[in-house]
Amino acid sequence: MDTSFGDYVRTLREERRESDRSFSVRQVATxxxxxxxxxxxxxxxxxxxxxxxxxxxxxxVLDTDPDVLLALAGKLSTDLKEIICKRPQLVADLIRQIRDLPDHAVVKLVREVRDGNW
Amino acid sequence: MDTSFGDYVRTLREERRESDRSFSVRQVATxxxxxxxxxxxxxxxxxxxxxxxxxxxxxxVLDTDPDVLLALAGKLSTDLKEIICKRPQLVADLIRQIRDLPDHAVVKLVREVRDGNW
DNA sequence: TAGACTGTGTACTACATAGTACACATAATG
DNA sequence: CATTATGTGTACTATGTAGTACACAGTCTA
Known part of the structure; x- marks a missing residue:
């Protein structure tokens, strides 16, 4: 049930539109x-x-996470790409490691790195 | 002292060439x-x-890590991109977390994830 | 009911990407 | 010494990316 980029944006924009008429295709485009x-x-x-x-x-403009939007477009933020390209073997390894981890494990990992002493 | 993609490839190829004459530009290209x-x-x-x-x-052909080669070209392997795009917020977070960690910490992290119970 | 605003169709385009095709001079080899 | 291999210069090209420009019919509003 992979939402497409277009559907996602349209839905988001139309939701905003209900409370703010300026979220028309035309005005957002502008x-x-x-x-x-x-x-x-x-x-x-x-x-x-x-x-x-x-x-x-x-x-x-739609006040939403750009990483998610980019992901739906199959793209990766340039700043992330740069972080990876600086230490390709290390980070590539790590990413392949976490591929099969459940979400909660990754969350835990992020948290531990943030306030652990690494 | 960032090595460029071209220099890296040329050096690699010429090293191989010393022991194997078939590593000429022409033959490798073919x-x-x-x-x-x-x-x-x-x-x-x-x-x-x-x-x-x-x-x-x-x-x-040059028997070298493709992730490193891709990184020198400023690119990221499609399979890695896919892993990230499946859980953009989570993985983006993690990558930004490890940006400032020293190599050894990332290595340790990879190792722990590999054989830890996550 | 006139004017403004809306979403969308058609046609076109500038620039980037990822190369090919071939010719040429030089170097190595049998 | 003839041929084969080598690296490289020039010119060209197909496909993809990221849009623009404008027209048009329908809708809302003052």
């Missing part, structure tokens, strides 16, 4: 700096998801 | 399925690094 017809096509999956920069602006 | 002139340009940094697929074949 705010993030693209043509309304383009955003319309993106939302309906008629074209591929936008660039990383555009997705991030969309994340700001 | 083995990985690209034009010799293209590989030549790649090695001299005259063009951007090749695609992920080509880099991986190069990694096989």
């Amino acid at each position: 705010r993030i700096g693209v043509e309304p017809s383009y955003l319309s096509k993106v939302e309906r999956g008629q074209v591929a998801p936008p660039s990383e920069a555009t997705i991030k602006r969309l994340g700001e | 083995r990985i399925g690209v034009e010799p002139s293209y590989l030549s340009k790649v090695e001299r940094g005259q063009v951007a690094p090749p695609s992920e697929a080509t880099i991986k074949r190069l990694g096989e």
Whole structure:
């Protein structure tokens, strides 16, 4: 039941629209700096998801996690990519390790690293 | 002193060449399925690094870690990208957490996850 | 009911990516 | 010394990415 990028954005925008009429395709498009017809096509999956920069602006305007939005677009934030590319073997290892861990284990791991003495 | 992708590949290939004359630009290019002139340009940094697929074949032929090669090209293996995109918030968090950890801490972390009970 | 605003269709485009094709001079080899 | 192999220069190209520009019909509003 993988939500597509377009559906996700449309739903998010329409939810916002219920309480704020300025969240129309046209106005959101203008705010993030693209043509309304383009955003319309993106939302309906008629074209591929936008660039990383555009997705991030969309994340700001719709007040949602850009990493999630990027992930739905099959992309990865440049800053994360850089962190990985600085120590590829180490981080690649780690990511492959956690692939099969359940969510709660990863959460625990993140927490321990944050306030543990590593 | 960041080694460039081209320099790294050229050095690797020339090292191999010392003990195996078949590691010429031409023959390696043929083995990985690209034009010799293209590989030549790649090695001299005259063009951007090749695609992920080509880099991986190069990694096989030169018997070197593809993740490192990809990283030097500023790219990230598709399989890693997929792992991240499946749980973007969780994994993004983790990666940002480990950004400032020293290598040995990350190594320890990987080891603990591997044989710990997570 | 006129004007503004809405979503969307069609057509087009600039730039990047990831190479190919071939020619050429030089170096190595049998 | 003829041929084979080698590295590289020049020119070209197919496909993908990330959109723009504008028109149009329907809807809402003052």
